[in-house]
Amino acid sequence: AIIEGFVTEDRARFPNGPPKKFSYGTAGFRERANLLECVLFRASVIAGLRSRAARGSIGIVITASHNPVEDNGVKFVDTRGEMLIPEWESVASEIANATNSDLKEVIMSTVNKYSLNDINYNPVIQIARDTRPSSDGLLALLKDGLQLLGVRYTDHGLLTTPQLHFIVKSHNSQCSYGQPTPLGYYQKLSKAFRSLMSQVVSDSKPVMKLDAANGVGAGRVIELLEHIGDIMNIEVYNDGTNGELNYMCGADFVKASQVAPNGVPIVPGGCYVSFDGDADRIVFWYCSKDGGKFVLLDGDRIASLMAMFIKDHLLTLSLKLNMSVIQTAYANGSSTTYIQETLDIPVTFTETGVKYLQRKAQEFDIGIFFEANGHGTVLYSDTAVERIKAFVHNEKLSDDVRSSGKALLDLIDLTNQTTGDSISDMLIVQVILSHKKWSFDDWANLYTDLPNEQIKVKVKDRQVIKTADEERKCVKPDGLQDLIDKLVNTVSKGRSFVRPSGTEDIVRVYAEAETKEEAHSLGIAVAQSVF
Ligand code: NG1
Ligand code: ZN
Numbered sequence: 001a002i003i004e005g006f007v008t009e010d011r012a013r014f015p016n017g018p019p020k021k022f023s024y025g026t027a028g029f030r031e032r033a034n035l036l037e038c039v040l041f042r043a044s045v046i047a048g049l050r051s052r053a054a055r056g057s058i059g060i061v062i063t064a065s066h067n068p069v070e071d072n073g074v075k076f077v078d079t080r081g082e083m084l085i086p087e088w089e090s091v092a093s094e095i096a097n098a099t100n101s102d103l104k105e106v107i108m109s110t111v112n113k114y115s116l117n118d119i120n121y122n123p124v125i126q127i128a129r130d131t132r133p134s135s136d137g138l139l140a141l142l143k144d145g146l147q148l149l150g151v152r153y154t155d156h157g158l159l160t161t162p163q164l165h166f167i168v169k170s171h172n173s174q175c176s177y178g179q180p181t182p183l184g185y186y187q188k189l190s191k192a193f194r195s196l197m198s199q200v201v202s203d204s205k206p207v208m209k210l211d212a213a214n215g216v217g218a219g220r221v222i223e224l225l226e227h228i229g230d231i232m233n234i235e236v237y238n239d240g241t242n243g244e245l246n247y248m249c250g251a252d253f254v255k256a257s258q259v260a261p262n263g264v265p266i267v268p269g270g271c272y273v274s275f276d277g278d279a280d281r282i283v284f285w286y287c288s289k290d291g292g293k294f295v296l297l298d299g300d301r302i303a304s305l306m307a308m309f310i311k312d313h314l315l316t317l318s319l320k321l322n323m324s325v326i327q328t329a330y331a332n333g334s335s336t337t338y339i340q341e342t343l344d345i346p347v348t349f350t351e352t353g354v355k356y357l358q359r360k361a362q363e364f365d366i367g368i369f370f371e372a373n374g375h376g377t378v379l380y381s382d383t384a385v386e387r388i389k390a391f392v393h394n395e396k397l398s399d400d401v402r403s404s405g406k407a408l409l410d411l412i413d414l415t416n417q418t419t420g421d422s423i424s425d426m427l428i429v430q431v432i433l434s435h436k437k438w439s440f441d442d443w444a445n446l447y448t449d450l451p452n453e454q455i456k457v458k459v460k461d462r463q464v465i466k467t468a469d470e471e472r473k474c475v476k477p478d479g480l481q482d483l484i485d486k487l488v489n490t491v492s493k494g495r496s497f498v499r500p501s502g503t504e505d506i507v508r509v510y511a512e513a514e515t516k517e518e519a520h521s522l523g524i525a526v527a528q529s530v531f
Helices: 002-013 037-054 086-097 100-113 135-149 161-172 182-197 217-228 250-257 299-317 333-342 354-361 382-392 399-414 422-436 440-444 480-488 516-530
Strands: 029-032 058-062 071-077 124-129 152-158 207-211 233-237 272-275 282-287 294-297 323-327 347-349 366-370 376-380 452-457 466-468 473-476 495-500 507-512
Touching: 002 037, 002 100, 002 135, 029 037, 037 058, 037 071, 037 086, 037 100, 037 124, 037 135, 058 135, 058 161, 071 135, 071 161, 086 100, 124 135, 124 161, 135 152, 152 161, 161 182, 161 422, 182 217, 182 399, 182 422, 207 217, 207 422, 217 233, 217 422, 250 272, 250 282, 272 422, 282 299, 282 422, 282 440, 294 440, 299 323, 299 333, 299 366, 299 376, 299 399, 299 422, 299 440, 323 333, 323 354, 333 347, 354 366, 354 376, 376 422, 382 399, 399 422, 422 440, 452 516, 466 495, 473 480, 473 495, 480 495, 480 516, 495 516, 507 516
Parallel strands: 058 124, 124 152, 207 233, 207 272, 323 347, 323 366
Antiparallel strands: 029 071, 058 071, 272 282, 282 294, 366 376, 452 507, 466 473, 495 507
16 A cells, blocks of 8 residues: 555656666666656665665665766665665666556565565665755655655765765664764774874874865865864865866866866875765875876775785784785776785776675675775775784784784774775875875885876767676677787787776777877777777
8 A cells, every 4th residue: 555655656746757768787876867856756665675675774875976967866775885786776777667557566576576565674764965956856755755655764964975885884783883873984984093193103284185076075074074183184175165066176087187176276295185076986196396297196006005004914913814906907007017016915807887896805805996986995804803803802912013903903994894985095095104104206106107098989889899808808899809909019018998888878998008109099099990
């Protein structure tokens, strides 16, 4: 009867049903905001069903991340704080796409398939949204749906996507991960950060200048500063008061165009950081003191820095844990070489898309995963955490070794293990640089990036391109890979691959080589062969 009422209301509000065919992908449902109304109303039933099936709290975040301000989207956070499990991606798509007359049947078939009528669990849905003007209206539709269904919810207001992931995990872990509130998030991170920074002797406070992409991260960092402002200075720019969301600023813009964003005063040698619109991606950058050259420190750099620091600590503790850095084909070849050869840590490749990296990272005691674009974090297995804890409690340790072990435990607490998190990643990088007494220059000197180029190619049907070997080889159309191989062989340290984008109607071409000119000409030549 409840479902009946919901379906009737759905039909009254959206007599034409969904305005287009949606597909729940890596980015959730993402569209022009005005096309999402029906989807947001139906998101209530999707979340309610998934919550019951998983017998846990589900999160819903209304955001379109680094997309332009006219877009919006909705993503579900599964019970362990991770992305929605694949099986339910199709359930979500089916419900979002059902015609008015099919909706009831589609919902009921899910109810029957998972025997949801037999489950006596009254879920609570955790909700957050970003700063887009359309988010309020979409949120209202979602709430209407939840109320009609009698599903309880907590609206946390404006939060970063990773903060909501943290809250869902905390809620479902009976608070063993943290308190399931924004305050609980700030408290956990700031406690670990303060403890780690207290081990550093320095006469000045670190300063970072933040480009917040005019997104939701700006306000959240200001809230965070209430907890750590006395030991770290974060100057917030692109806070949304003047500029437009993600326009000429933010992590995606800076990574793709490799120039400084608008809206941030540039001081050569200063330390800069850019978030994306929902603060789950982060890149660092600066302009060199001599000559003002723009230098980008992307996700590969962050992964390398974290891997180095963690490995140092494991060596001090003489703890053998199996560790891997997870990358995609977009990782700069120099970072892969540095991690494998200098750090002596194995690198594992996966397809593009955070869910693939995250799943792979779970196979290790310590899995460090980062996309080059700045989305990533570190996952520590329960075994790893227990072994480090047991080690620190050993009575016969020297002070140095014990404090190294404690630092590692604090580092684990400072890490948002649910998903890539700009705020958490920013603090971890600051801790490492402070511990090493390193400048951004020192960090940049770990290795030299190979010049690279990314080109978007519009084709009639991008799905004719099929790839293998974690997208590094092209198997369809016939002959394309041979052509790419030939072109790659014409430049030194060349590497190139093509793949259909999962989020845009284009084919992406990546090329890298020893010089900027070679990377550029290789990219162009490969792009031409895709037509
Ligand atoms: P596609 O469009 O499939 O390349 C892009 C990013 C991914 C990931 C997703 C989700 C690149 C090259 N690709 O995927 O890394 O972040 O968007 O937003 O950056
Ligand atoms: Zn994002």
